[in-house]
Amino acid sequence: xxxxxxxxxxxxxxxxxxxxxxxxxxxxVTGLLGANGAGKTTLxxxxxxxxxxxxxxxTADGIPVHTEEYRALLGYLPQDFxxxxxxTAREFVRxxxxxxxxxxxxxxxxxxxxxxxxxxxxxxGKKIKTFSGGMKQRLGIxxxxxNDPKILILDEPTAGLDPKERVRFxxxxxxxxxxxxxxxxxxxxxxxxxxxxxxxxxxxxQIIYExxxxxxxxxxxxFYMEEFE
Amino acid sequence: xxxxxxxxxxxxxxxxxxxxxxEFLRNIRPRExxxxxxxxxxxxxxxxxxxxxxxxxxxxxxxxxxxxxxxTEDLIPVIMPFLAAISVLETRRxxxxxxxxxxxxxxFSLRSVILARMxxxxxxxxxxxxxxxxxxxxxxxxxxxxxxxxxxxxYLITMSISLQVERSVWGRKLEYASLAIAAAIAIxxxxxxxxxxxxxxxxxKVIENCGVLIVLVLAGITAFxxxxxxxxxxxFA
Numbered sequence: 466x467x468x469x470x471x472x473x474x475x476x477x478x479x480x481x482x483x484x485x486x487x488x489x490x491x492x493x494v495t496g497l498l499g500a501n502g503a504g505k506t507t508l509x510x511x512x513x514x515x516x517x518x519x520x521x522x523x524t525a526d527g528i529p530v531h532t533e534e535y536r537a538l539l540g541y542l543p544q545d546f547x548x549x550x551x552x553t554a555r556e557f558v559r560x561x562x563x564x565x566x567x568x569x570x571x572x573x574x575x576x577x578x579x580x581x582x583x584x585x586x587x588x589x590g591k592k593i594k595t596f597s598g599g600m601k602q603r604l605g606i607x608x609x610x611x612n613d614p615k616i617l618i619l620d621e622p623t624a625g626l627d628p629k630e631r632v633r634f635x636x637x638x639x640x641x642x643x644x645x646x647x648x649x650x651x652x653x654x655x656x657x658x659x660x661x662x663x664x665x666x667x668x669x670x671q672i673i674y675e676x677x678x679x680x681x682x683x684x685x686x687x688f689y690m691e692e693f694e
Numbered sequence: 695x696x697x698x699x700x701x702x703x704x705x706x707x708x709x710x711x712x713x714x715x716x717e718f719l720r721n722i723r724p725r726e727x728x729x730x731x732x733x734x735x736x737x738x739x740x741x742x743x744x745x746x747x748x749x750x751x752x753x754x755x756x757x758x759x760x761x762x763x764x765x766t767e768d769l770i771p772v773i774m775p776f777l778a779a780i781s782v783l784e785t786r787r788x789x790x791x792x793x794x795x796x797x798x799x800x801x802f803s804l805r806s807v808i809l810a811r812m813x814x815x816x817x818x819x820x821x822x823x824x825x826x827x828x829x830x831x832x833x834x835x836x837x838x839x840x841x842x843x844x845x846x847x848x849y850l851i852t853m854s855i856s857l858q859v860e861r862s863v864w865g866r867k868l869e870y871a872s873l874a875i876a877a878a879i880a881i882x883x884x885x886x887x888x889x890x891x892x893x894x895x896x897x898x899k900v901i902e903n904c905g906v907l908i909v910l911v912l913a914g915i916t917a918f919x920x921x922x923x924x925x926x927x928x929x930f931a
Contacts, residue, residue, distance in 0.1 A: 513799045533801055541799040547792020551741070563735050564800035564807070608796065 466526050466615050467491055468646050473521030475507050482507040484670035494642035496657030497650040499667035505650040509620050513541045540614030542605045544621045548593045555589040558607050565612040579607040599630040619649035623656050635660050654686040736810035744784050748822050755826035759833035767834045771844050772883045778852035779876035785811045786860050805924050843905035848883055850912035852876050857919035
């Protein structure tokens with residue numbers, strides 16, 4: 466599958482949040498690096514169809530972003546997400562599974578499988594409001610992949626996680642990325658170094674670097690610091 | 695001997711393990727889900743308290759009519775604004791609970807979710823009005839149509855104003871703005887009934903003469919506000 470972003474721009478009144486961005490993604494993990502306000506979240510929201518671009522196109526194997534067919538391929542974990550307070554973890558994942566078109570039996574099976582995968586099966590019956598930040602993030606990833614998406618977009622998925630949880634999360638993303646297009650944004654360079662086969666750096670709405678990063682090219686963190694000073 | 699041959703042949707021609715099974719399953723086009731099924735799915739997630747409130751209004755109306763309690767005819771129009779407010783709040787739960795972004799990227803999208811909720815609640819409330827209006831009219835010697843209009847007018851006024859306010863800056867700041875609007879309209883209804891007989895007479899005359907037109911206009915405005923709410927989901931994210 467090929468996810469194509471072609472001359473994508475987004476303008477809010479006087480500010481150009483995303484400026485003529487063009488890139489193609491295939492299966493594998495792509496890390497999107499950038500400081501706060503670089504335009505990462507705006508870019509991701511357009512790639513998920515939440516925000517209408519000012520100009521440009523986004524397609525997945527020719528399927529436009531604003532179609533049900535595209536959304537059926539998609540999994541998304543927003544930077545901040547809420548939940549209906551009366552939901553347990555199990556109910557939350559099943560609800561999202563239902564919205565993603567899974568039938569009841571499949572939703573039930575996938576829910577149990579994913580809660581096991583993210584290590585929440587022993588608290589599946591507990592209300593989400595009792596969860597820690599790390600547990601909520603894990604629940605977030607479970608809902609994002611409940612439909613076996615071909616495109617997975619994660620906005621700062623490791624923010625607020627402790628080091629152990631961050632490593633666990635990265636390993637999970639690396640596993641998923643073997644046969645899925647994964648784009649995840651972060652401003653923590655070590656997250657990228659360990660799992661991303663492709664790196665994009667964003668500054669002031671523009672992609673300033675895109676491509677693989679190998680050890681021969683030097684230290685990624687140093688390069689990042691130099692670019693963003 | 696024959697069984698041995700059978701076993702041998704079976705082993706020799708056993709079907710190989712499916713290759714790329716997972717990929718094949720992922721490439722299957724998602725099944726079609728009909729609109730009624732989607733509607734039924736959303737109905738299941740509307741909170742029980744919402745249905746219970748509508749049911750209590752119905753029970754109160756029916757019981758009050760049966761027992762000939764005079765307050766029934768006057769109280770129902772005063773309570774209906776709160777039903778409208780609860781309905782608006784229920785359709786806006788996605789925003790209030792921070793679920794907008796997640797629901798927007800699902801296959802059925804947030805627009806469909808909101809529309810399904812509005813439709814489900816609207817149908818149930820319409821059924822409620824259709825049931826209680828003739829019962830109240832029969833119990834207290836009025837006309838069913840007139841009673842229905844007296845019930846619907848405060849409901850529709852609350853609904854249309856609440857939808858507009860919920861989309862505004864005030865609606866984002868005040869979590870229960872719709873309930874405040876409902877309270878204001880309920881107080882106005884109560885005041886008209888109890889304070890000023892001339893105003894009440896005027897209100898009654900207006901409903902008798904132009905009630906149907908007023909209801910149709912308010913229904914049109916409400917439908918328009920609902921359409922705007924559904925189409926402006928991007929602003930909520």
